[in-house]
Amino acid sequence: MYPAPIxxxxxxxxxxxxxxxxxxxxxxxxxxxxxxxxxxxxxxAVREVKEKVGLCEICFNLAEGPRCEICEDxxxxxxxxxxxxQPADVIPIERTHEYxxxxxxxxxxxxxxDGVDPDDLRITELVARIDGDEVSxxxxxxxxxxxxxxTAHHVAGLLRGRVAITRLASGLPVGADxxxxxxxxxxxxxxxxxxxxxx
Amino acid sequence: MYPAPIxxxxxxxxxxxxxxxxxxxxxxxxxxxxxxxxxxxxxxAVREVKEKVGLCEICFNLAEGPRCEICEDxxxxxxxxxxxxQPADVIPIERTHEYxxxxxxxxxxxxxxDGVDPDDLRITELVARIDGDEVSxxxxxxxxxxxxxxTAHHVAGLLRGRVAITRLASGLPVGADxxxxxxxxxxxxxxxxxxxxxx
Numbered sequence: 001m002y003p004a005p006i007x008x009x010x011x012x013x014x015x016x017x018x019x020x021x022x023x024x025x026x027x028x029x030x031x032x033x034x035x036x037x038x039x040x041x042x043x044x045a046v047r048e049v050k051e052k053v054g055l056c057e058i059c060f061n062l063a064e065g066p067r068c069e070i071c072e073d074x075x076x077x078x079x080x081x082x083x084x085x086q087p088a089d090v091i092p093i094e095r096t097h098e099y100x101x102x103x104x105x106x107x108x109x110x111x112x113x114d115g116v117d118p119d120d121l122r123i124t125e126l127v128a129r130i131d132g133d134e135v136s137x138x139x140x141x142x143x144x145x146x147x148x149x150x151t152a153h154h155v156a157g158l159l160r161g162r163v164a165i166t167r168l169a170s171g172l173p174v175g176a177d178x179x180x181x182x183x184x185x186x187x188x189x190x191x192x193x194x195x196x197x198x199x
Numbered sequence: 200m201y202p203a204p205i206x207x208x209x210x211x212x213x214x215x216x217x218x219x220x221x222x223x224x225x226x227x228x229x230x231x232x233x234x235x236x237x238x239x240x241x242x243x244a245v246r247e248v249k250e251k252v253g254l255c256e257i258c259f260n261l262a263e264g265p266r267c268e269i270c271e272d273x274x275x276x277x278x279x280x281x282x283x284x285q286p287a288d289v290i291p292i293e294r295t296h297e298y299x300x301x302x303x304x305x306x307x308x309x310x311x312x313d314g315v316d317p318d319d320l321r322i323t324e325l326v327a328r329i330d331g332d333e334v335s336x337x338x339x340x341x342x343x344x345x346x347x348x349x350t351a352h353h354v355a356g357l358l359r360g361r362v363a364i365t366r367l368a369s370g371l372p373v374g375a376d377x378x379x380x381x382x383x384x385x386x387x388x389x390x391x392x393x394x395x396x397x398x
Contacts, residue, residue, distance in 0.1 A: 001293055003252050003262060003268075004263060005244070008240075008247065008248075012244040016226050016229055017226070018222070027216070027218075032248055032261070034214075036249055038214060039248075040249070041207075042212070042214075043243070043245040045207045045211040045212075046238055046241050046245070047242045048207065050231070050239070062201060062202055062231070063202060064202035064203060087228075095200075
C-alpha cells in the first residue's frame with residue numbers, strides 16, 4: 001500500500017532481530033525523513049561492514065584484515081589465551097583492563113539440542129595454538145550458562161596436562177544484594193569463597 | 200574497540216529512533232553474520248527509498264513519482280478530501296475500505312510549544328485544492344489529541360462556508376469495555392451518541 005521502495009525497506013528492516021513490522025515501518029519513515037547524508041551513511045556502513053570485516057586468522061575475533069588488533073599488538077602477553085564464545089564477548093573483557101593476553105573465539109557453545117557439536121566450534125584450532133605457541137595458561141571465559149559450562153568442561157578435558165586451565169570466578173555481581181540473589185549464583189559464591197586473610 | 204567499520208555501522212544504527220547503543224550493537228552483529236544478499240538488500244533499500252520516494256504534488260502523500268497512486272486512481276471520488284497529519288495515517292484509513300475519496304497530508308499538527316505554526320503545515324495548499332476542484336466534503340482525520348484537535352479546528356475555521364466539513368467520530372474503540380475506558384473517551388462517546396432508531 002506504500003510505494004514499493006518503502007515496502008522493500010520495511011521488509012529488509014523487519015528481517016533484523018527484535019524488529020517487528022511496526023518498528024520496521026517507524027524506522028523506514030524515519031529514514032525517509034532523515035537527511036540524505038544520514039541515509040547514505042547508513043547504507044554505506046552496512047555495505048562496508050560486510051565487505052571489510054572478517055575473522056582474525058589466529059583467534060577468530062573480528063578483524064579488518066587477516067589479523068585482529070589484539071593479535072597484532074606486540075604488548076599483549078602471548079602466554080595467555082582467553083577462550084570466549086563470541087566476538088562480542090571480547091569487548092566487556094577488554095573494558096575491564098584486567099586482561100593483557102590474547103583471545104580465542106570458539107564461535108558458540110556446545111549444545112546438543114541445537115545441534116552444536118565440538119566440530120562446529122573452533123576447538124581444533126585452539127588445541128593447535130596451545131601445541132604450537134609458548135602458551136602457559138588458558139582462561140576459559142565461556143558464559144556461566146549450561147551450554148557455556150559444558151563447553152568449558154569439554155575444552156578443559158582436551159587441554160588438561162598441556163597447559164594451566166582456569167575459569168572465570170562465578171559469584172555475586174558487584175553491587176548486588178543477597179536478598180535478591182538467585183540460589184544458583186549464591187551457591188557458586190559460597191563454593192568459591194575466598195579467605196579474607198589472604199587478601 | 201571493534202574494527203572501525205563495525206563502530207561506524209553501530210553509530211549509524213544508533214541514530215535511528217528507539218535504537219540505543221546496545222540494540223545497535225546487536226543489529227550490527229546480526230548484519231555481520233547475515234548472508235551478503237540480505238545485507239546488500241538492506242543497504243540498497245535504504246538508498247532506494249531516499250532516491251525514489253517523494254511527496255505527491257497534489258496531496259503530499261508519499262509517492263514514487265510526481266503523483267501518488269491514490270491521486271492517480273480514476274476510481275477515487277474526487278469530491279471528497281480526507282485531511283490527515285502524516286503519510287503514515289493514510290494506511291490505516293485505506294485498510295478500512297470505508298473511504299474512497301482523496302487525501303491531503305498536512306505534514307504535522309499545530310503545536311505552538313513545538314514551534315509548529317499554520318505556515319509549517321500544508322494548509323494553504325489544502326485551501327487551494329478546495330477552491331480549485333469540485334470538492335463537496337472535507338473529512339478532518341487529524342489525531343484525537345490536543346494538537347490534532349487544534350489543527351482540526353483551525354482547518355475547519357478556514358474552510359467553513361466553502362465546503363462541508365466533517366470530523367471522524369470519537370468514542371469507545373470496538374471491543375473495549377466501559378470499565379476500563381478513560382473518562383475523556385467515555386465523555387466523547389456520550390456526546391457523540393446516536394439514535395438506535397435511526398440505525
